[in-house]
Amino acid sequence: MALATVGLGAETKAKIPKVAGAGPRSNGVRQFAKALPFIGPSMVGVALFLVVPVIFVFVLSFMNWSGAGPFTWAGIQNWTSIFEFDNAAHSLGVTAYYVLLNIPLQTVLALGLAVMLNRKRRGMAFFRVLYVAPYLSTPVAMALIWFWVFQPQSGAADRFLGIFGITGPAWLESSLWAMPVVAAVNIWQYLGFNMLFFYAGLQGIPPSLYEAAQLDGASKWSQFWRISLPLLNPTMLFVLITDVIGSFQVFDTLYVLTSGGPGTSTQVMSIQIYNVGFQGTRYGEAAALSVLLFGVILIFSVGQFLFFKNRTTYEY
C-alpha cells in the first residue's frame, strides 16, 4: 500500500484533541469505556462461543447428558468408557494413519509442483490458478462427486480400470482401500492451496543465491536441497502444522464417502465424536473424546514447532 506520509508540523500536532481525564485510574476506565463499542461484540463472541465452550467441554467430559433431560455427574466414568466402548484408541490410530497417508505425500507433491511452477515460462499463472480451484470447492459437494467416481462397477475409477481389463476393488467398501481413497480425495482438494504457500516461499528467496550456487557448479538438485529447502523451513513449518491440525479434524469428506466405514476402518476421531454425541446421544463421552483429541493435537503442534524451530535458518 503506497500511502503518502503527511508530514505534520509541531503546530498541527498541538491542535490534536487530547483525551480528557482527571487521574490515571479513571483515565483507564474511560479509555476502556471508549473502546468497548469496538471490542465489545467480539469479546462477547469470543467469550460465549470460544472461551466458554473450551472450558465447558472439559466439565462436560465428567458429566452425562443425553440431549434431553438433566445433566448428571459421571466422575471419570466417561474417560474409561471412551476407551472401553467408544473405540477411542482405535480412532486415534485410524486418525494417525490418515495423517500419515495424507501429509507426507501432499507436502512432497505441493512442493514439487511449486518448484515446477516457479519458473518464468508461459502458462505458469494459468496452471497455478487451475490447481487452486478445488480449494474453494465445497468439500461436501466434491466428496459426493468422488463418491460416484469410486462406486463399484458404475463409477469412473472401476470403468477406467476395466478398460485395461482390471477389476477394481470395492474401494469405499474395502477396509484396505477406503482410507487411501479418502486421503487421495483430500490431497486433491488441498494440493493447490499448499502449493501456493510453497510458491510464495520460493518467491521470497533471492535469485542471487541460486546464481552464486550455479557459478560454484552446484546442480539444480543440490541447489534445491541446500538452498530452497532450508530457506523454506518457516513455510514448511507453517504448512505442516496447519495441515496436520487440519487432518486431525477431517470430517466433511469422510462423512460423505464412508461415514467411518467399512466397519470401523475409517472411523477417525472427529467421526467418532459426531457419532457418540449426536447418534449415540452420549454427550459426556463425546466431550471426553473431544478433549482427548485436543490434547493430541496440542502435543503434535508443539512438537512440530519445536522440531522446526531449531532447524530454521534465516541468515543469508
Added chain:
Amino acid sequence: MTSVAIPAPVKATTTPTSHLAQKAFNAGKLTVFYGVLTVVGLAFIVPYVFAVFGSLKPESSILTTPPWVPPMHPVWSNYPNAFLSDPQVATGFGRYMLNTAIVTVALTVGQVFFSMLGAYGFARLKFPGREGIFWVYLATLMVPNIVTIIPLYTEMHYFHLVNTYWGVFLPYALGTPYTIFLMRQFFKNIPQEVIDAARIDGAGDFGVLTRVVAPLSRPVLITAGLIAFVFSWNNFLWPLVIMGSQSHYLLTNGLANFNAGPGAAGYLNLEMVGAIITLVPMLVLFVVFNRYIVRSIQLTSGK
C-alpha cells in the same frame, strides 16, 4: 570464480554436443514439463466435467453410461426439478440455497463488520488490558473447531437456538480472532499522520474508522469478506449438527442428506445437480476474486 585464461572444461554430462540435438533435447524436456502439468491439470478438471455430464443424464443412464461420455439428450429439467423437489414442503435445492444465502450474508456481514470494529480497537485504541485480551483471542486460535462442537451444541440447546438460523451463524458473526488478527496488522500499519489529520477534522473514533482506516483497508476487508463467505457457504459440520429440519437445511447438509435416503443409488444424477448448484457460486467467486484469494493465502502465511 573460474580464471578466464583456461578454456572452460568440457562438462562431463550426457548433454549432446550438436546444436540441433540440444534443441531437440530441450524441446523434449519442455514437452515432458508441460505434459506433467497438463496431466495434473486434467486430474483437477475431470471431476467437474463428470459432475456436469452426470447432472444432465436421466436416471436410466447415470449408472449405465461411462461418466466421461456426455449425455446424448441432456435432461435440462433435472435442474428445475432439483430446485423445486416438493413444493409444499419446499425441501428442494432452491430452499437449501435460500437458507445458505441468508445464513452466509448474515455471517459475512457480521463477521467483517464486528471484526473491523474489534481490530480497530486493538490496533489503534489504548485501553487497559488490551494486550491481555488480544492474547486470549490468539490463544483461542489454537483450539480446533471439532473440539468446541459438542459444548457449542449444548449451549445452543440451553439458549433454545437449536434448529434456527441464528444458531447457525451466531457463533461466527460477532467477529472472529482470525479475522481480527488479519485486520489488526493492516490497521496498525496506517500512518499516525493520516489518523491525526482526520482527528483534526473533528472525527471521533468511529469517524476515524469509517472515514480513514476502512477505505484504506479495502483489500483486507474484501479478503476478510471472502474468507467469511466461503467459510459459511462450505460449512458442513456445524449446520449438520444444529439444523434438524429439512426445510432449514443448508446446501451442504442437504447434499449429504440426499445421499442418505432410500433409493439414493438411483438419484446420482440429481445429486450431481445439487453438487453443481453448490459449486458454481464458489467457482465464480474464485475466478472473480482470484487475486484476493492468493493474497489471503500470503497473508495467512505471514509473508
Added chain:
Amino acid sequence: MKQIKWLPLVASAGMLAGTLAATGAIAPPASASPTVHLTYDLWDPHEEIGYKASIAQFEKTHPGIEVTVNDVAYSAYQTKLQEEFSSGTGPDLFWVNTPWLSTWIKDGYLLGLNKYLKDWHVNLSMYYPSLVKLHEYKGVIYGIPKDWDTIAFFVNETYMKAHHLTVPANWTWNPSNGGTFLQFLKEATIDKNGVNATSPKFNGNSVATYAVTVPNAAQTGWENFWQMDGCHVIPAAWASHVSFNTTPCYQTTYFLNELMYKWHVAAPGTLLGSNGTVPNSQDQALFASGKVAMMMAGDWETTPVSELVGKKFKLGVVPLPAGPKGRWSVFNGLIDGVNPHSKNLKQALELERWLGSPASQKILGAGGYIWPAVKSLDPLFAQYWAKKGINMEPFLQEAHGNVVNWPNTPGMNQGLTDMGTTMGPIWLGSQSLSGVTSILQRAYALANHDLQAAGA
C-alpha cells in the same frame, strides 16, 4: 470515502435478513389462511401418498384445520425430532418407530392418551393386541396402533419358472446343515457359466444370480433368524440389558455369513451398501435388476419394489423358512405420537383420533399402502395387491403365527446402530465361527453400554 457509506446499510440489511429468517417471516407462501395449522412428520414417501389422501378426508370433515405433511429422511428423523423438541418447535403429530419409542416416552415427547381414548370410546380390542401392548408403558397408552408389517421374501417368479424351480412350502433351516432352505438356495444360485451351486463345478466368485439377499439389519434381516433359533436381542420390553450373547446367536449369525461367503448363495454384503445395512435400499435395486432371485423384505417395500420391477418379471411372495424354534417373523407397527407441548393440542388430538380410526385405516389399506392395525381391515390390503397379481398372504400368515417385536427399550436405537457398525465385518467378508463370536460379543458390550447410558 463514498464506499463506506453503504457499509452500515449493508450491515443492517444483513442483520435484518437474519432476523427475518429467524422469526420465520421468510417462509413458503401459505395458501388461503386456515384457522389452525398442524405439522405431521413421517418418513415414507410412498405411504405419504396414502396419508395425504386420508388427511384430505380429515380436512373436509374438519374445516379450519390444515395439515402440512413433512417427509423426513429416515436417517435424519430421530435427530430432527430431538433438535426440534430441544428448541420447542416439535411437530404436532409424528410417526413413532419402535427403536425410539421408549426413549421418547422417557424424554417426554409423547402424550399419554388414556383419558382421550376413553372420551372417544375407542374400542381397543379391534386392533392387534400385541401392538396395543407394545405402545403401552406403566399403564399409559401413547398412541393408537395404525398399521403393522411382517417380513417375508419377494420372489422373481419368472426366474424361478425359467429354471424349473419351485420354492418349497414349509421349508426349514438350521445352523448345522441349512435344511431345505439352503438346499433350495443352492439350486437357485447360478454362476456365469450357467452352473448352479449344487454342482462341484460351481464358481462362487463368478455368480450371475444370487438366490437371496439378507441385509445387516434387525427388522429385515438377522432378528428373524435369531428368534427362530432361540436367540433374543432383549429378554423383554424395557429391559435394562441385551441378551444376544448366547450360542444360538453366534451359530445363526455364522450361518448367515456362510450363506454369503462359504456357499455364495446370498449376495455379499459388499453389494448392500455401507456395512451391508442397505442404507439406500441397495437390495431393492439388486432384486429389480435380476441380480438376486429373492429379497428378504418387509411388506411396506411392496410399493417401491413393484415400481422398480415394473413389467420386467412377475413378482411373488413366499414366507420365511422355519428354524429350529419354528417360524418367527419380526412384527412391527407404528403409532402417531402426539406432542404434549403442541400449540394446537386440541386439533392435534383430532388428527390422532382420525388416523387411528378404521375409516382412515380403510383408505390406507385399500390403497395398498400398508396393512391396517384394525384386524378386520386386513383383507383390503391383500385384495389391492391381489388385483395387481401379487399374493400378500404370506405376510398375513406370519402375522398370525409366531411374532417378535422389534426390541423396545431406552437406548435401543443407539444400540442397533452400534450393532450394525460392529457386525459390519460379518457382512463384508468371510468369518470363522470364533470370529463371529468375538464380533457379536463386542456388539453385545457396546449395546449394553448404550442401554445403560440411556438409563434403561
